[in-house]
Amino acid sequence: PWAPALALLAEMQERLLPPDRIGFSAAMGACQQGLQWPLALNLLGELVGSSLEVDAMACSAAISACGAAGQWRAAVAILQEMITTDLAPDMICYSAAISACEKAACWEVALVLLHGARRRNLRLDTMSFNAAMAACQKGGSWESAIRLLDDMERWSVLPDAISFNWALSACDQGQEWALALSLLARMEGRRLEADPMCRVAAISACAFEARWEEALLLWAALLARRPGPEAQRIGSNAALHALETAGQWQRALVMLAEMQSRTLDPDASTYGALIAVCAQREKWRLSLSLLSEADQRRLDLSAICIKAAVCACRSTDQVLWLLTRMRSQLRQTSVRL
Secondary structure (H helix, E strand, O other): OHHHHHHHHHHHHHOOOOOOHHHHHHHHHHHHHOOOHHHHHHHHHHHHHOOOOOOHHHHHHHHHHHHHOOOHHHHHHHHHHHHHOOOOOOHHHHHHHHHHHHHOOOHHHHHHHHHHHHHOOOOOOHHHHHHHHHHHHHOOOHHHHHHHHHHHHHOOOOOOHHHHHHHHHHHHHHOOHHHHHHHHHHHHHOOOOOOHHHHHHHHHHHHHOOOHHHHHHHHHHHHHOOOOHHHHHHHHHHHHHHHHHHOOHHHHHHHHHHHHHOOOOOOHHHHHHHHHHHHHOOOHHHHHHHHHHHHHOOOOOOHHHHHHHHHHOOOHHHHHHHHHHOHHHHHHHOOOO
C-alpha cells in the first residue's frame, strides 16, 4: 500500500533519519500500486533535490508509477530527462516507458523508444517487444505489430506465446488470414499455445475473405481445446460469418445443429448470420423459420437481419406475416422498410 510507505518515509525525515535511494524507490513503487503518480513525481523531485545520487532504479520506479496510471507523457518525459542529464537509462527504464505507451495505445512513441534502446546497444527483451506490439495493435497499426515479430527474430530476441498472440490479433485487424494460419503453425512448431481469443481472431481473419474451410478447421481446433464459454460463442459466430460470406447456407445450418449438440446457445449474432446467408440464397422459408425461432428465444435481432428476411420473401402475404410476427422486434430496432 502506498500510504504506509509514504508515512514511513515522512517519519524517517521527521526523526532526521535521511532515507536512502532504496527508500525513495520503494515509496515510488508503492505509488505505482496505488496509481499515485503525482506523489511519485514529487518523491523523485525530492530525491533530485537531496544530497543523494539519482540512479536508474529510482527513475524506473517513477516511470512505472506514471505508466500504471496511464500518464505516458510524464513517463517519457522522465526518460528524456535522464538522457539529457547523462543519466544513462537502462532497459528497465525503457521497458517501463514502453509499457506506459502501450496502456495509452501510443504505438509511434513506443516504436521510437524501442529503437532508441537498440541504438544505445541495450539488450532488448521479450517483454519490451510485447509491450510495443500491444501498443501497435491497440493503436490500429497492425502492420507494425506483425513487423515487430519479425524484428524479434532478426535481433535475436526469442518471441513467446504472448508475442505470437499479439501478432494474431493484428492479423484479424488486417484481415490477413494466410499469415494468421502461418503464425499458428509456427507456434505449434515451437510448442507454444495460442490464447483462445487469438484463435478466434484467426477465424475472423478467414471470415473476411470467405475462407470458410479454413475457418471451420480453426473452429474445430478451438473447440477441441475446451476454451471458456465466451471464446466458444464468439469463435462459433466468427466461423458462421465465414459461411455467410461464402454463401454456404447448408453448412451454416449443419453448424447450428452442431452448436446445439454441444450445448452452445446461439445468440443474436448466430441467427443474424444464418438468416443473412439463407436470405442470400432466397431460402425464404428457412429465413422466416430462423427469424421466428430467434423471436421465441427473445433475441434482439439487428435491423439489417430483419431486412434480409423481408427481402427473401416472395409474396406480400409472406411480408405481412413477417411484419405481424416481428412487430416487437421492429419497434426495438426502428426498422424503416
